[in-house]
Amino acid sequence: MARLEFSSSVESENTASTSTLNLLDVASEASGLISARSSKASELPPHDLQTARDLASSLDRFELNASLKIIRELAVDPDRAMNVLRSARNFLDGEVYALRLLTEKRASGQDKLMNIEIVSKFNRHHHRIEAGTGNYSFWLDIGDGQVLSKSSIMEAKQLVGFLNSNKLNSSINFVRDLANDPEQALKILTWAKSQERGKTLSIRLLTHEDERGKTHLRQVDLVSPSNRDHHRIEMESGRYIVLNRIGDKASNQFLAPRAAESFQLALTDARKAGIQIEINSSWRSYRDQERLYKNLKNVSPVAYPGTSMHEAGLALDIQNFEQVRPYLERKGWYWPNFPDDPWHFEYRL
DSSP states (O other): OOOOOOOOEEEOSSOEEOSSSOOSSHHHHHHTOHHHHHHHHHTSOHHHHHHHHHHHHHHHTTOHHHHHHHHHHHHTSHHHHHHHHHHHHHHOOOSSEEEEEEEEEOTTSOEEEEEEEEEESSSSEEEEEETTTOOEEEEEEEETTEEEEHHHHHHHHHHHHHHHTTOHHHHHHHHHHHTTOHHHHHHHHHHHHHHOOSSSOEEEEEEEEOTTSOEEEEEEEEEOTTSSEEEEEETTTOOEEEEEEESSTTOOEEEOHHHHHHHHHHHHHHHHTTOOOOEEEOOOOHHHHHHHHHHHTTTSOOOOTTOOTTTTTOEEEETTHHHHHHHHHTTTEEOOOBTTBTTEEEEOO
């Protein structure tokens, strides 16, 4: 599956946003120095100035093909294109299309034009032309500043077809193929989730934010409304496991199906006696176990990643273990009574 996304600085008519590349002319655009930009436009050769006017006019008249033709001809000379396109934006009403320049910084500190986009104000279509080659590609805005290429949209549509047809194995294999590129997977799956019917299989994305506020995809659940099964795929590793939610509907604790069923029976009995089972930990991903081992191996007993019963969804750590131990043991749970890990229980199949 082809997966190529481009994240860059954007120079637009009135706004600018930055992700991985450097922003072009932020200060002048934010300050609204239109007069300075107009003076730059007047410095263009007459032919280039006319090209800028023609481009702005064709965009305002909703003439997409004509606009693309002008830009593709300009794109073979990125430095010239940069000047002409900046000038074109001065003449552009912007009611139909916006013109955006995607750039990066050269080692010299100068801006290098990478791509040009015509962005529709009426839908989420981005028509992208590559600077230097003039190659065209279509992208779709999926929100939060994220865009998908045409090939990625086709992939996402294929997954939606699997989900809506209740093709579980095909859906699992599709997501596992995406797992080695979590950033791209997040984009494709976010769009697919917005298109699913939810009457058969649905997608649940488990994410976290880093210290910079960037969202990362950790796991993907394929959930069937007809049962409690969550078919979970871990990002990066592609590991797959079937889990059931335990406790209440709002709970974020999971176990393997048979272990979950026995726990729910124990929970029901304990609640009848007025006792709540306080869960510290249930299923853990390999990455979670790896992180725990790295941080706590010299402080408390932690199983080596890949060997923990938690990773199989067959272990629980219970805060009030002494109080609830009888209820769990009657339903098939084993208490190893580890001296340094007394809250640990395992389900024996």
